Amino acid sequence: MILVGQYDSPYTRRVAVSLGLLGFGFEHDTRSVFGDFDSMRATNPLGRVPSLILPDGTTLIDSAAILDWLDQEVGPERALLPPSGSGRQQALQRIALATGTIDKVMAGAYERLVRPPLHRWPDWIARCRIQAEGGLAALAGQSWPADARLCQAWITTACMIRYVGLADPDLLPLGRYPALDAVSQRCEALPAFETTNPPEYALPAVT
Ligand SMILES: N[C@@H](CCC(=O)N[C@@H](CS)C(=O)NCC(=O)O)C(=O)O
Numbered sequence: 453m454i455l456v457g458q459y460d461s462p463y464t465r466r467v468a469v470s471l472g473l474l475g476f477g478f479e480h481d482t483r484s485v486f487g488d489f490d491s492m493r494a495t496n497p498l499g500r501v502p503s504l505i506l507p508d509g510t511t512l513i514d515s516a517a518i519l520d521w522l523d524q525e526v527g528p529e530r531a532l533l534p535p536s537g538s539g540r541q542q543a544l545q546r547i548a549l550a551t552g553t554i555d556k557v558m559a560g561a562y563e564r565l566v567r568p569p570l571h572r573w574p575d576w577i578a579r580c581r582i583q584a585e586g587g588l589a590a591l592a593g594q595s596w597p598a599d600a601r602l603c604q605a606w607i608t609t610a611c612m613i614r615y616v617g618l619a620d621p622d623l624l625p626l627g628r629y630p631a632l633d634a635v636s637q638r639c640e641a642l643p644a645f646e647t648t649n650p651p652e653y654a655l656p657a658v659t
Contacts, residue, residue, distance in 0.1 A: 457501025472644030553587030
């Protein structure tokens with residue numbers, strides 16, 4: 453299998469972490485969505501990451517669809533998303549908050565990084581940040597019981613936290629939400645997270 457996408461993409465990273473936790477070996481294709489746009493569109497018509505190329509040549513796109521495939525492969529006992537019931541509903545709600553937060557932080561980051569300075573829209577960046585803050589506050593209201601197994605809700609939350617730290621760290625300084633700090637610390641200590649660490653870099657701050 454080949455995982456396409458760099459680990460500063462939280463969507464790619466949550467797939468990489470899940471592959472590692474479930475014991476799948478994979479090659480890593482580190483082409484960039486911006487630097488390798490034309491070649492990336494040959495892999496995924498949307499020109500986005502992640503994609504997972506299966507041994508039979510099938511290419512799966514979109515992290516949720518890829519994660520669903522992984523869960524189907526390992527079966528309900530090992531699946532990272534609870535197969536049914538209130539556990540699944542709660543996990544999906546938490547994942548929706550975490551991925552929604554990623555999307556708003558990413559929208560603000562693209563506005564700062566991709567859009568030419570003259571055309572940047574500070575009100576839009578501010579709106580995205582308010583939405584991201586809403587997601588973070590809602591997620592911080594739920595803690596992860598010490599005896600609860602690691603499921604996709606916590607994996608995605610931890611990948612989101614690391615991404616916010618890269619893209620807009622002022623949104624989530626250490627100590628603002630101890631429950632989120634705890635999720636991050638618990639996950640980032642695991643080998644599947646340690647081996648998928650995104651590079652450390654600072655994006656331009658929000659001004
Ligand atoms: N819903 C998609 C979102 C993927 C996504 O937003 N990927 C970003 C990188 S984290 C991307 O490819 N951005 C480039 C673009 O959209 O042009 C998923 O879960 O895979």
